[in-house]
Amino acid sequence: MTPFHLQKLEQFLTQIQTETYPEPPSELHDNITHHMMDYFIKKCALVAGMNVLDVGCGQGVALAAFTQRGFHPVGITLNAIDRIACHQQGYMVHEMDQSFLEFDDRTFDIVWCRHCLEHSVFPYFTLHEIFRVLKPQGALYIEVPAPDTSSRHQSNPNHYSVMGKTMWAELIHRTGFELLDVADINFQTMLGADTYWAFIQRKP
Numbered sequence: 001m002t003p004f005h006l007q008k009l010e011q012f013l014t015q016i017q018t019e020t021y022p023e024p025p026s027e028l029h030d031n032i033t034h035h036m037m038d039y040f041i042k043k044c045a046l047v048a049g050m051n052v053l054d055v056g057c058g059q060g061v062a063l064a065a066f067t068q069r070g071f072h073p074v075g076i077t078l079n080a081i082d083r084i085a086c087h088q089q090g091y092m093v094h095e096m097d098q099s100f101l102e103f104d105d106r107t108f109d110i111v112w113c114r115h116c117l118e119h120s121v122f123p124y125f126t127l128h129e130i131f132r133v134l135k136p137q138g139a140l141y142i143e144v145p146a147p148d149t150s151s152r153h154q155s156n157p158n159h160y161s162v163m164g165k166t167m168w169a170e171l172i173h174r175t176g177f178e179l180l181d182v183a184d185i186n187f188q189t190m191l192g193a194d195t196y197w198a199f200i201q202r203k204p
Helices: 003-017 027-044 061-068 080-088 123-133 165-175
Strands: 051-055 072-077 093-095 108-114 134-145 178-189 192-202
Touching (some): 027 134, 027 178, 027 192, 061 108, 072 080, 134 165, 165 178
Parallel strands (some): 051 072, 072 093
Antiparallel strands (some): 178 192
16 A cells, blocks of 8 residues: 555544444443353353453443453453543553554454444454454454344444344454354344344354
């Protein structure tokens, strides 16, 4: 890429960074987080003491849940309000883009990426960054909203990659991960039926 190309990309990423929004805790997301975290831990035989990267950590729901279970989590977010809220609770959180992870190769045993990958403008590239920072045999949890439900997640101005289940599975496979499980998370909202998809995978 030429300096001109890089400048255009930097301008674009700076522009969309202003479209982020804080993620305060909610009962629905708290319940799903705890349920799916226990499922993920059991499925991948994860043990206390492992290092975790929480990609798109919001205001610390998963950071608290991992800490309670004996893990050592670090979070990243692009939203300053969320970062400050996490710091006030004593969590280590960096203001960082999920597509440009400022960590060394093979740093983490676990990456937790719940409702963040759909905010990436190039999720295939983002998946490669996640793959890079995971240790061999590291475990990855991805959860994304399904398109075309009553909640119309594809219409969220900060959602750029609300894709079909098979496309997500294909990108995960192309990145090099071994896909262990895909789970449908179905529930009702005030608008009607909604669905999230959870992908559990391991780095060879």
